[in-house]
Amino acid sequence: MTGIQFKAIREKLQLSQEELAQLLCLSGKQAISNIETGFRNPSKLTMVLMEAFVKLPEKRSKELQSLLLSISKKQGHASVEVKK
8 A cells, every 4th residue: 555545545534644643543643644655654454444444334434443443542542533
């Protein structure tokens, strides 16, 4: 997955870089920027999750995003909500 493809998926999901970073438990928006610009490659897990977000029907994708954020919050990582 290229940085351009990664960014296109993020934009399709209507998430900011910060929101996506929290959803994927990455360090912050700079990590997303680094992937989008090609400075860094996403992990295989990150690529799988991004593909799942766009291949699932929108309602299921939002449910998955909400589930991941709720788990992340329990671990003390997330502070944003998924847009419904």
